[in-house]
Amino acid sequence: MKVFDDVGRGTTGFAEYAGGVATLFAESTSFICRLRIRLAETVAQAYFLGVQSVGIVLLTSLFTGMVITLESANQAKSYGASSLVGGAVAYVSSRELGPMLTAVVVAGRAGAAMAAELGSMVVTEQIEALEALGLSPVRMLVVPRLVAMVCTLPLLVILADIVSIFGGMYLAREAAGISYDSFLTSARQFSFFGDYLKGMVKAVFFGIIIVVIACYQGFGVRGGAAGVGKATTGAVVTAIILIFITNFFLSIVLYGTTGAQ
Amino acid sequence: MKLARIEGVTLRYGERVILQNCSLDIEEGAITCLIGLSGSGKSTILRLLNGLRQPDAGRVMVRGVDLSNLRDRQLIDFRRKIGFSFQFGALFDSLTVGDNVAMPLREHTKMSKSEIDRIVLETLDTVGLANARDQMPSQLSGGMVKRAGFARAVVSNPDLVLYDEPTTGLDPVITHVLTDTIKRLRKQLNGTAVVVSHDLESIYAMADYVAMLFEGAIIAYGTVAEVQQSANPIVQQFIQGSEVGPIPI
Ligand SMILES: Nc1ncnc2c1ncn2[C@@H]1O[C@H](COP(=O)(O)OP(=O)(O)OP(=O)(O)O)[C@@H](O)[C@H]1O
Numbered sequence: 336m337k338v339f340d341d342v343g344r345g346t347t348g349f350a351e352y353a354g355g356v357a358t359l360f361a362e363s364t365s366f367i368c369r370l371r372i373r374l375a376e377t378v379a380q381a382y383f384l385g386v387q388s389v390g391i392v393l394l395t396s397l398f399t400g401m402v403i404t405l406e407s408a409n410q411a412k413s414y415g416a417s418s419l420v421g422g423a424v425a426y427v428s429s430r431e432l433g434p435m436l437t438a439v440v441v442a443g444r445a446g447a448a449m450a451a452e453l454g455s456m457v458v459t460e461q462i463e464a465l466e467a468l469g470l471s472p473v474r475m476l477v478v479p480r481l482v483a484m485v486c487t488l489p490l491l492v493i494l495a496d497i498v499s500i501f502g503g504m505y506l507a508r509e510a511a512g513i514s515y516d517s518f519l520t521s522a523r524q525f526s527f528f529g530d531y532l533k534g535m536v537k538a539v540f541f542g543i544i545i546v547v548i549a550c551y552q553g554f555g556v557r558g559g560a561a562g563v564g565k566a567t568t569g570a571v572v573t574a575i576i577l578i579f580i581t582n583f584f585l586s587i588v589l590y591g592t593t594g595a596q
Numbered sequence: 597m598k599l600a601r602i603e604g605v606t607l608r609y610g611e612r613v614i615l616q617n618c619s620l621d622i623e624e625g626a627i628t629c630l631i632g633l634s635g636s637g638k639s640t641i642l643r644l645l646n647g648l649r650q651p652d653a654g655r656v657m658v659r660g661v662d663l664s665n666l667r668d669r670q671l672i673d674f675r676r677k678i679g680f681s682f683q684f685g686a687l688f689d690s691l692t693v694g695d696n697v698a699m700p701l702r703e704h705t706k707m708s709k710s711e712i713d714r715i716v717l718e719t720l721d722t723v724g725l726a727n728a729r730d731q732m733p734s735q736l737s738g739g740m741v742k743r744a745g746f747a748r749a750v751v752s753n754p755d756l757v758l759y760d761e762p763t764t765g766l767d768p769v770i771t772h773v774l775t776d777t778i779k780r781l782r783k784q785l786n787g788t789a790v791v792v793s794h795d796l797e798s799i800y801a802m803a804d805y806v807a808m809l810f811e812g813a814i815i816a817y818g819t820v821a822e823v824q825q826s827a828n829p830i831v832q833q834f835i836q837g838s839e840v841g842p843i844p845i
Pocket residue numbers: 609614632633634635636637638639640641683
């Protein structure tokens with residue numbers, strides 16, 4: 336496909352890359368808008384991308400919640416501000432760490448898998464075989480992954496938020512003797528339902544980034560197994576960098592420049 | 597009647613020129629065999645014929661349509677009526693052999709599941725793979741993968757089939773069977789076939805026309821007898837399989 340031409344270097348390379356990614360995204364969206372979505376494949380992808388990512392998301396968010404508490408609880412206590420700890424954990428998790436860390440972890444796991452899978456399909460001529468059968472690789476491969484990711488990543492983020500708050504709550508009592516009650520009251524006071532929703536909105540953007548970058552890199556594979564390795568690394572690195580940058584701008588748009596509501 | 601024509605096509609990979617002002621006509625309802633040295637661009641010509649590659653210059657016409665005028669989506673529709681048997685099978689490794697072969701029918705026809713199952717089994721049977729229907733491609737030998745790819749290319753009875761070395765590396769018996777299948781499909785459906793092959797014996801058995809590709813262009817074209825009697829020393833060296841002659845080794 337013309338779109339998947341080699342990724343070059345320098346500015347033309349960058350423009351080409353950005354153009355290619357944009358075209359891939361546009362093409363996928365046009366299939367989605369016309370409801371040309373393959374349901375069975377989408378469900379299978381949702382299971383792989385979403386359900387099978389639950390474990391690592393639980394682990395990372397649990398320890399993130401606990402480490403925020405660890406850093407803040409004793410400090411806060413010595414200033415007599417222990418009622419702020421729950422709020423701090425909930426605030427940071429729902430707005431920033433929940434969406435970001437989940438996206439980064441999923442980019443590492445699912446993004447790499449996607450790029451490698453599509454890349455090896457290129458190498459073994461399976462992508463050409465699809466095209467030769469009169470089937471669009473974008474519709475067959477990208478659309479199910481995109482839909483599955485956009486549906487599951489926000490749910491993973493909510494899960495991450497909850498787990499990190501509970502992890503923080505547990506450690507706050509163990510390490511600083513802050514009761515569950517006061518932790519939760521504080522959490523409720525400093526974080527709002529809207530924050531969680533906005534975290535899910537971020538997740539939608541991150542999900543799109545992960546899938547489109549991984550698929551673009553996968554389709555762009557040239558040169559056998561070594562090419563697959565390069566594309567996989569490239570997909571993860573590019574997606575993570577873009578997630579960080581996008582997160583910054585989304586935070587400005589969603590929360591305003593002062594960081595207040 | 598010409599079903600397809602390649603007209604003055606030039607095609608490069610980077611700096612390397614693969615095809616240079618190459619022209620070839622494909623007669624409707626005939627089997628055209630394409631021969632040439634390894635790496636000379638035979639697979640590339642097949643890809644030109646179904647729009648998987650675009651020429652850098654010149655044009656490819658199929659059924660009177662210039663492929664470069666088709667947009668991506670039209671090109672995809674256009675390919676539904678063309679079978680393509682890949683040199684290395686190109687099976688989808690996440691699907692069983694049966695599902696691979698069923699793919700064209702499931703995606704492009706409204707046949708019932710039982711009807712599809714029946715046709716798939718029948719087609720697998722003709723290539724000697726009826727027992728492998730439920731196996732995954734990774735469980736097959738190279739030759740079996742190739743035969744499954746062959747089955748997938750012909751299962752929907754397309755009126756143009758492009759075969760990329762369908763018999764290379766297969767045993768003599770199955771080679772015979774596949775050659776017969778190509779001939780039978782041509783007869784039954786008055787279909788057209790383009791076959792890339794190194795197997796001169798089966799070419800002589802099935803070809804209506806033979807074209808030889810050398811250094812980016814077709815240097816010989818005609819019936820089997822015509823090509824066999826060609827005065828071109830390159831053609832003669834090639835079909836004799838001789839080491840001495842004008843072909844650089
Ligand atoms: N994707 C590609 N990138 C760069 N060069 C390529 C690519 N595909 C093919 N080539 C080059 O184009 C030339 C023709 O390739 P092609 O596969 O058409 O040859 P062939 O005649 O089918 O050979 P064989 O009989 O060995 O299959 C080869 O020399 C190959 O090096």
